[in-house]
Amino acid sequence: DAGVTQSPTHLIKTRGQQVTLRCSPKSGHDTVSWYQQALGQGPQFIFQYYEEEERQRGNFPDRFSGHQFPNYSSELNVNALLLGDSALYLCASSFGDSGANVLTFGAGSRLTVL
Amino acid sequence: RKEVEQDPGPFNVPEGATVAFNCTYSNSASQSFFWYRQDCRKEPKLLMSVYSSGNEDGRFTAQLNRASQYISLLIRDSKLSDSATYLCVVNGGYGQNFVFGPGTRLSVLP
Numbered sequence: 161d162a163g164v165t166q167s168p169t170h171l172i173k174t175r176g177q178q179v180t181l182r183c184s185p186k187s188g189h190d191t192v193s194w195y196q197q198a199l200g201q202g203p204q205f206i207f208q209y210y211e212e213e214e215r216q217r218g219n220f221p222d223r224f225s226g227h228q229f230p231n232y233s234s235e236l237n238v239n240a241l242l243l244g245d246s247a248l249y250l251c252a253s254s255f256g257d258s259g260a261n262v263l264t265f266g267a268g269s270r271l272t273v274l
Numbered sequence: 275r276k277e278v279e280q281d282p283g284p285f286n287v288p289e290g291a292t293v294a295f296n297c298t299y300s301n302s303a304s305q306s307f308f309w310y311r312q313d314c315r316k317e318p319k320l321l322m323s324v325y326s327s328g329n330e331d332g333r334f335t336a337q338l339n340r341a342s343q344y345i346s347l348l349i350r351d352s353k354l355s356d357s358a359t360y361l362c363v364v365n366g367g368y369g370q371n372f373v374f375g376p377g378t379r380l381s382v383l384p
Contacts (some may be wrong), residue, residue: 193371202278202361202374203318216371250317252372262308263363263372265317 162187164266166251172272173241181236181269185253192234193263194226195250203250209234210256238271246273275300278375280362286381291352295378297345297362306365307338309347311358312377318361321347352382 165184173179185192191210195203205218209228228234232253238245248270252263280297287293299307307324322329324336324345335348345362362375 195374202376205371205373208371218371248315262320262323263318265319267317 164189164251164253164264166249166266166269168269169267170270170272172274174274175241175243177241177273178237178239179241179271181238181249181251181271182233183235183251183253183266184233185251186264189253189255189264190232191254191256192228192232193252193254194234194236195252196220196245197248197250197268199247206236241273243273246271276376277301277373278362278364280360280375281378282376283378284381285378286383287352288383289352289354291382292348292350293352293380294349295347295360295362295380297347297375299343299345299362299364299373301364301366301373302343304343304364304366305370307336307345308363308365308372309334309336309345310361310363310374312361313358318374321360349380352380354382354384356380357382 167182193208194206197203207217208215212228223239225237248268250268251266254261278299309321310318311321312318324338328337333350337346359377359379361377365372
């Protein structure tokens with residue numbers, strides 16, 4: 161049973177560039193949430209996708225956008241990268257959007273912005 | 275005030291010690307509560323859900339006090355393998371997202 165898979169695992173970009181991160185949810189899960197985790201901090205909620213729609217959004221600028229595909233996989237796009245965007249980006253999947261079901265995380269994509 | 279706050283840590287304890295972590299949350303309407311464990315440079319993994327009546331899983335005991343908006347995690351007989359960051363997680367219910375605390379780092383020393 162495949163868990164949550166994310167790609168790429170590591171990437172380096174320069175300021176002003178754009179990045180796309182990808183996530184495949186755990187089998188049986190239909191909801192994908194994205195989190196940003198800076199070094200030494202807890203994960204910060206970016207947004208959640210359910211039924212191909214953004215259902216909730218955290219306190220992140222419009223430079224952060226996403227998409228969910230019919231097969232439940234998801235992408236996170238970040239435009240006009242800033243140094244402060246350097247972080248571990250975590251994708252988490254769950255079943256339904258009730259909030260009662262636990263999150264299963266992928267190993268993350270570590271982004272470095274130079 | 276942050277939505278979820280935790281003991282700042284780090285906690286450095288000898289093997290075999292008992293250690294307790296505390297967490298408070300600000301949203302009184304919160305419905306679901308969890309403890310996640312995160313090893314260095316790895317993803318968070320569910321340690322245990324926290325139920326109103328309190329629950330135990332082996333050496334781990336979680337307690338919830340809704341009136342005080344307080345959650346705790348007790349680890350008994352600490353093992354070297356318990357060294358990790360422990361994240362308190364709260365969910366506000368239907369249509370709400372999971373909010374993570376900043377985490378408390380535990381180092382169990384030989």
